[in-house]
Amino acid sequence: MTQTGKHALADLQIIEFGEMVAAPFCTKLMGDLGAEIIKIERPERGDVARTYGPFKDEKPHRERSGFFAYLNTNKLGITLSPAKPEGAEILRSLVADADVLVESNPPGVISRLGLDFSSLHQINPRLIVTSITPFGQTGPYSGYKAFDLNIWHAGVLGYVWRERFLEEGLGPPLKGAGNIADFHTAASAAVATMCAVVSRNITGVGQHIDVSAQECVASCVSAAFANYQITGRIMGQATDMRSATMQLIPCKDGSVQLTGREEYQWQSLVDAMGNPDWANDDWCQTKQGRADNADVLRMLMMEWTMAHTKDEIVELVQNERAPASMMADMRDVLYDRHLRSRGFFVEADHPELGPAEYPSAAYKFTETPWSLEHTAPLLGQHNEQVYAERLGYSKKKLADLTATGVI
Secondary structure (H helix, E strand, O other): OOOOOOOOOOOOEEEEEOOOOHHHHHHHHHHOOOOEEEEEEOOOOOOHHHHOOOEHHHOOOOOOEHHHHHHOOOOEEEEOOOOOHHHHHHHHHHHOOOOEEEEOOOOOHHHHOOOOHHHHHHHOOOOEEEEEEOOOOOOOOOOOOOOHHHHHHHOOHHHHOOOEEOOOEEOOOOOOOOOHHHHHHHHHHHHHHHHHHHHHHHHOOOOEEEEEHHHHHHHHHHHHHHHHHHHOOOOOOOOHHHHOOEEEEEEOOEEEEEEOOOHHHHHHHHHHOOOOHHHHOHHHOOHHHHHHOHHHHHHHHHHHHOOOOHHHHHHHHHHOOOOEEEOOOHHHHHOOHHHHHOOOEEEEEEOOOEEEEEEOOOOOOOOOOOOOOOOOOOOOOOHHHHHHOOOOOOHHHHHHHHHOOOO
């Protein structure tokens, strides 16, 4: 790969043979930075993510899934059935000139199709194959099936995120909203893939990357593992020392997250609240005292928060240089003046969904910026562009492949 375009990953060619979230979001991260992504979908059915809402006009349709549309921007979409011998041969032709293949098939599936790394490496020694599975390619659980929620709990996040109540002990396991495990897996896979690209550009040799979603999630909670091995205790979401002054507290129009963990933060928070008399009581002068009286402290703080809106509270507390944020809903984030000022949302017009605003990247490059070049592809939208223009297939061959269910 050489840098010749205006984007960070210009000239990087990636084949995506996966569906739902992890593999598509992994390639999206690279495609949004200029890599060319060819997304393979099953003929007629397509990526199963197309069956997930929200749908335009609340009418399920494979071309009107907002879920699919977000995960698959900046990709060329083709249909192909590698399960058919001719389809497998076409995939081999595609990877012959590619830099990366990202796939999320169950372990063993790729090998049975004759598309394992060893076979593809003989075709293209520079090829990098990133395989994303729930539990990895090896080990006792390698053949196990899992969805995002299974990985969330298998990776211990559900347990660690349980709230620790001051007297009652640990609460029930929690599950974060959305496909958090899948998104974290995708980001880890993208980082690993780019590291392999850098290595390949030095050595000239590609490699196989075995990405375990369980391990991606478990790697987020290293402090919990250290805590257990050192103290023998299993962590909850909050410890009794921090919970008193690191709280999500109701206010006039929602909730705010206030943080007074350190003494200087607590004093700044007190200043923002107007230095109420109770803040001068003896029990309120130390972390332990505030922790021992957490319920009382919460009620006293609520007397102030319930008299103010979340915007007012955040501004007052931040003006005192203490951490604070609102508990934002989707409307708050979409119209957030800070995000708007940074151009975080970008509008694009999808042929079926119509115009909508999409989140951009969480990073900004000074020389090779992120950009939304085109919306998610319709099913098989780029068949002719890829098969005819790149592989040289005639219109008759394309018609024959379509009729036999190969594409």
